Amino acid sequence: MTAVEIQGVSFSYGKMPFIEDLSASFAAGAVTSIVGPNGCGKSTLVKLIDGLYRPQAGRVLIGGRPTLAMRGKERARKVAVLAQASRPPAMTVEALVACGRYPYQCHEGCLGPEDKEHVESALALAGVERFRNHDLRHLSGGERQRAFIAMTLAQDTGIIVLDEPTTYLDIRACHETMQLVRRLNAEMGKTIIMVIHDLDLALRYSDNLMVMERGICSHAGTVDEVLESGAIEHAFGVSIHAVGSSFGRSYSLFPA
Numbered sequence: 168m169t170a171v172e173i174q175g176v177s178f179s180y181g182k183m184p185f186i187e188d189l190s191a192s193f194a195a196g197a198v199t200s201i202v203g204p205n206g207c208g209k210s211t212l213v214k215l216i217d218g219l220y221r222p223q224a225g226r227v228l229i230g231g232r233p234t235l236a237m238r239g240k241e242r243a244r245k246v247a248v249l250a251q252a253s254r255p256p257a258m259t260v261e262a263l264v265a266c267g268r269y270p271y272q273c274h275e276g277c278l279g280p281e282d283k284e285h286v287e288s289a290l291a292l293a294g295v296e297r298f299r300n301h302d303l304r305h306l307s308g309g310e311r312q313r314a315f316i317a318m319t320l321a322q323d324t325g326i327i328v329l330d331e332p333t334t335y336l337d338i339r340a341c342h343e344t345m346q347l348v349r350r351l352n353a354e355m356g357k358t359i360i361m362v363i364h365d366l367d368l369a370l371r372y373s374d375n376l377m378v379m380e381r382g383i384c385s386h387a388g389t390v391d392e393v394l395e396s397g398a399i400e401h402a403f404g405v406s407i408h409a410v411g412s413s414f415g416r417s418y419s420l421f422p423a
C-alpha cells in the first residue's frame with residue numbers, strides 16, 4: 168500500500184523549472200529515506216508533501232487523497248511534518264508537545280482529556296517526560312530533537328515526515344533518534360519518510376531509499392536494490408563498502 172504518492176509533479180521557484188515531472192511513491196508502514204546531494208530538492212519535496220508548496224503540474228496524494236483537496240487541519244491529521252531544526256522557541260517541552268494537538272482543537276485552543284492523553288503518551292514514547300517542564304532552549308540537541316519528535320507523535324498521524332532529524336546531533340544522539348524512529352515504525356506502524364544526510368544512518372535504519380539528483384528521483388527501492396543500482400555512488404561521487412559485524416551492517420563511504 169502507498170502512503171504518499173507523487174504523480175508527475177513539476178515545481179519551480181522562479182522561471183527555471185526545478186522539479187520536472189517527478190513521480191515517486193512512499194510505501195505505507197515503511198521507513199523511507201530521501202537522500203541526495205545539497206540542493207537537489209529534498210526539502211522542496213517535503214514542502215510539496217506538506218502542502219506548503221503548490222505544484223505547477225501533477226499532484227501529491229496522501230492516503231489516496233490529493234493534498235491540496237484537503238484543508239490544513241485535515242492534512243495535519245494524516246501527516247506530521249517536522250521541518251529542519253531552527254532556533255528553539257521559548258517554551259516548555261510539554262507546551263511544545265501540546266502544539267501537536269492543534270489539528271484537533273477548536274477555536275479556544277484548550278486541551279480536552281483525549282488531547283492530554285496523547286500528549287502524555289507522546290512524552291513517554293519519545294522519552295522526554297522528565298524534561299516536561301524544561302525550557303526547550305536549555306536542552307541538549309538530542310533531548311530537544313526528541314521533544315520535537317514527541318510533538319509530531321502528539322499529532323497522532325499515520326505518516327511522519329522528518330527533514331534532517333539528526334542535524335547537529337552527536338553520534339550517540341543520532342543513533343538514539345534513529346532507534347526511536349524504528350520503534351515508532353515497528354510498535355506503532357508509523358510510516359516514516361525522512362530526509363537524511365548521513366548515508367550510513369540512512370542505509371542502516373531505512374527499509375527503502377529514494378535517491379534524488381537535481382530535481383529528479385534517480386532511483387528508488389529497498390536499500391539493497393538501491394545499493395546494487397549504483398545510484399548513490401552516482402549521485403554523491405562516492406564508493407561504498409558494507410561491513411558486516413555482530414552489531415549489524417555498517418557502511419564506509421569514500422570519495423570515488
Ligand SMILES: Nc1ncnc2c1ncn2[C@@H]1O[C@H](COP(=O)(O)OP(=O)(O)OP(=O)(O)O)[C@@H](O)[C@H]1O
Nearest residue numbers: 180181185203204205206207208209210211212364
Ligand atoms: N524559497 C526558495 N526560493 C528560491 N529558491 C529556493 C528556495 N528554497 C530552495 N531554493 C533552491 O532550490 C534548490 C533546492 O533546495 P532544497 O532546499 O530543496 O534542497 P535540499 O536537497 O533540501 O538541500 P540541502 O541538502 O542543502 O538541505 C536549491 O538550489 C535552493 O537554492
